[in-house]
Every structure is written in structure tokens, then in C-alpha cells.
Amino acid sequence: MLRTHEAGSLRAAHAGQTVTLTGWVARRRDHGGVIFIDLREASGVVQIVFREGEMAERAHRLRSEFVVKVVGVVTKRPEGSANADLATGTIEVYATELEVLNESVALPFQIDDHIEIGEDTRLRHRYLDLRRSGPANNLRLRSEVNRIAREVLHAERFVEVETPTLTRSTPEGAREFLVPARLQPGSWYALPQSPQLFKQLLMVAGMERYFQIVRCYRDEDFRADRQPEFTQLDIEMSFVDQDDIIALGEKILTAVWKGTVGYEIPRPFPRITYADAMAKYGSDKPDLRFDLQLTDLTEFFKDTPFRVFQTPYVGAIIMPSGASQSRRELDGWQDWAKQRGAKGLAYVLVGRDGTLGGGIAKNLAEAEREGLVKAVGANPGDCIFFGAGEPDQSRSLLGAVRVEIGRRAGLIDENAWSFVWVVDFPMFESTASLGANDVAVGGGRWTALHHAFTSPKPEWADRFEDDPGNALAYAYDIVCNGAEIGGGSIRIHRADMQQRAFSVMGIGPEEAQERFGFLLDAFKYGAPPHGGIAFGWDRVVMQLVRTESIREVVAFPKSGGGYDPLTAAPTPISATQRREAGVDAKPAAQR
């Protein structure tokens, strides 16, 4: 090493020692006769002192982010000049030699922890952004998360296996990224949305316990918590049931949380069924950091004269103290709801004396006005929001209102951790509710909610095709503070049941063979019962560092249009590249 010590490791005990340090000039305070330099490297910061004569003369020419090698003597700081904000604050290094290893041109932004910089600029110079402690710590913490998870899994005798990233296109969920195959012009690889099929093959292969920290690719639109390439901790086990996977998931998460942020997650984690989550919280990823619940008022309003509430479902949620909102704030809710595709957001205000006012109060029947406050459990001064229409859509809207209330009313404890397993997901969802350009598996009325290989729960094993809309799957999600950070299922391992599931989704034997033949073939050779889980690894780290943006936990993230602000990818390719890649090859006539 070019240095004898790490700058951030120096303490009073080193006083008197001559050390050689290397690092970046973080900040300089030039007093003419004495010059202070904050030397920064990965371990931390230490103050270097240059005094009169040649040393000061040369230090005077140092600039921000010059890379230097300094030889000097560790010295206790003079009385009263210690810096309690620095780990090395009791000492400083008196420089006796200075070598500039490299210079730096003027920076596009200051490398300073307490300065805000636009994200655009940060990402264009991400290598400078990462010199700041916040972004750097995020990457280091992510590395720790990886280490801890690997330790848990290795201790449980899991096998880390790499699966292909150039693989077969198997349209099942998200849009895929495609890669032209030079050696077979006209044919294309797909980048995996997840290693789903491969990990199931590894179960057939007798690995029994597989895991992988793996990059996945989905060519879908962005969100604050989505990137086109993202990472999963992918796990699959044989001879297990749902409780075994859940127990393992809890083991990993508790170890990760304890080892990084020092929080001991109480075990077992609570569980809630999908049906309950939707009914009580209007979401399949309920944020249980606050207790607000939806109230089902369908029965209460069954004879209502108010036409808007003459619907299959009417529900309500309370905003505590919401009656004091201004007209403008209440109008704001209407805009907010309309932006989510609702017609509006009906509400009533509960007055100090318990009488109803505002919004739709005057549209309700006398008896309804009298019974409403008790029916929803409101207090004087509250605001009651309503959702009416189809159950799914109305609950989703109220669920979104719930989260928004939590935010606006300050009901969320930002230091809390709330974990919950959502279990008993429906096996299928109706394709009627899907948008026109959705990539549904098969051409049937039903499509898999989780994925096509998800097993029904035992009580539905013999009859899921009789009532696909209500059949429950052995599928589960893990939710942390209202964010889905992982999910999995017990898989179907028998060909006959798989075929039945396919037929509900309108996939006949021939089509199944064409699409998933390699998996179905494998299952003919004694596939063990198996199941697994995949954690959205970026989202796990997002939770740990308490950020809303996935870009904060990715080393070199992409921005909105899939654009990489640093490398400017994607770029056009040359005519030669086009020819070689076979991008323009005419496909053989469709059969």
C-alpha cells in the first residue's frame, strides 16, 4: 500500500508516530502561515497541518479533490482546538512531506454532505456524488445486507447458483428486453424478468436449497421504486410448505435489520390474508405503522336515497380532525382523487356537536345522518371520506386515501418498522379488468395473479377450476412499512395440476408445451414439491436507508426514459453493428 495508516483510523494513541497517508483534499483552510487540509479517504477524514516555509508554500497550491500522499507526525491537538465532530478530532497530522499524486479540475458541484445538489447533476457525475458520505454509505450498507443474507443462507446449507441472463423469451408478465442472436439471425434472446423457471429446474435437479443475488430486467415504465434492471435475492427450496419459506424469510430479514440498523424485528411477523388486507386497508401492501381502517358501509347504505351510494360497495375512512380542513384542502382531495381516475371523493365533516356538515351530508337520509358517526366510529371534528362502486376499485381508492391521510395528518411514525406477511392471495384474476395492452398469459378469461406455476391452497387443489374467481393460492408477500419487499409461492409440481391451471388460463396442452415445454418436460422426471420467495433487494435497502428513491441505493442508476445520465446509454449503433447483430434479419414466414 502507498500508505501506512488509514486516515480515519488515527486516534490519540497514535500521537508521536510518523505516518504516510493517501487521499483526497476535501477542504482547505489557508491562513497564510498555517494551512489546514481535511484529508478524506474511505476510512474517514483527518486534519493535516502545513506550517510556514516550503510546506505551506506547496500546500497553498492544493485544490479541492487533488489526490495527495502526505508523510507527517500524528500530534495531539492544542488545548481547545479539538473537533468533537470528527472521529479523529483529538489529533492532527503535521506534514513533513507532500506529494501530489493527481490533480483535479474545478468540480461540477461541491463534494459536501450538507449541500443539496440536483439529481440530474449528481447522476451525471455519479463518481463524484459517491465521494459524499451519504451516497457512499448507502452502497456500503447494501454490501452489508448482501453479506448478512449470504451468511444466513450458507449457514442453512443453501447453494448459490448463477442462472443465465441470455435466455428464452417466455412472455408471462412484464415486457422483456430482447437481445439479437448474432449466430442465428432473426432469433432473439430475452433477459430474464426473474430466474423463476431456472430455479424450479434446480429443484428438479435436486439442489433442494438454492439462492442467488440476481439481476432481473423488466422493460416497463419507471416509478420512484422501479428501475429497468433491479436485483432480487432469489430463493427456492424443495420439500417445504409455506410456513417453512416464511420462517426462512423472517430469519433473513431479522438478521439483516439487526446487522445493519440494529433493530430486532419481533417474531413471528404478523400475517394478514389478502381478503382482510383489502377489506381493512384497501391495499395488498398495507402500511401498518398506523392503525386507521376502512369501514364497510354497504349494508348501512343498502336503502340509501343517495344515488351515488346505490352501488355494490360503499366504504368509508376517517381522517382524524379532518373537519378543520380548509375549503381549498377539501377541494384538493377532489383533484387528488380525480388524478387517480375516480370521479371525486365524497366526504362529510363531523361538527363539534356531532352533527354532519359539508360535502354530501345533505344528500343522506335522516336516519343515515344520525347513524353514520357511530357506524364508522368517528369523533367530533373528524372528516369521513367515502368510496362507492365496485368493491375492488373503491377499496383501492380508500386504501390510497388512507395512506394519504396518514401522510397529511402525520399519523406515520417515521422511525417505526412494521412487517406483515400478506397470505392467501387469489390464484387468478379476471382478464376483464386488465387493460388492453396487458401481456396476459394465455387467451382465457383468467390469468395468474402471481404466476402461472403457483399452487392452489390444499382446499382448492381439487376444484379451483370450478370457481377461479375465489380460488386461493399458496402465495405470500412480505410488506415493510407499506412497501412490498418480497413475494413468493409454493409451486405446482405435478403435470396434471399444472395442465388444469393452464386450462383455466386458456392455455391448451400444445401451447403450454411450446411455451414452457422445457419446464413441463423436466417435471415429468420426478419434480419434488417446492416453493420459494424473491426479495426486491433494492427495496429492502431503500427501507433500511429510509429513502423514497430506488436511485439512492443503486450505484449507477438510470433516469426516467431508461437513460443512463453517466454513459448516455442507450445509443444508436453503427450499420456494421446492425448487420452483425442480425437486428434486421427477416424472420422466416410464420407457420
Place this chain on the structure above:
RNA sequence: GGUCCUGUGGAGCAGUUGGAGUGCUCGCCGCCCUGUCAAGGCGGAGGUCGCGGGUUCAAGUCCCGUCAGGACCGCCA
């Protein structure tokens, strides 16, 4: 595909009902300075106000279009 927000020296922001020279903080360059630690003082450089069009005597400001970024809806098993 849709809705909303933002775009002003290198960075972060301000700029009123349209009105005289676009201002502030930080950084950058030079000089001064022996105890600072987000050092301080003096001086200086640096701006097609994202781009195009329109309204007007006059546009950073109003209107239309467009581009880029962000958030959300759709979409993401």
C-alpha cells in the same frame, strides 16, 4: 398513453400586477492572513433566463408548441 410539478452563471435558489442594470448564497480565479475545521477579509471572472413561436411599445414573467428531469395513474405475474 394520461395528469401534475420543475427548468435563471459551475452548484443551490430568488426575481411582485409584464417595466430601468437579472439578485443572493456557495464554488471558481488572484491577493492578504499562524489555529481553522461549512475559516475569514479584499478584489475579479463567469448568464443564449431549456428550445421554438406568439401577444405587447416592452417578456425570465403572459399564451401555444417542444425538449429534458421528477412525482403519480395506466403498466410492472
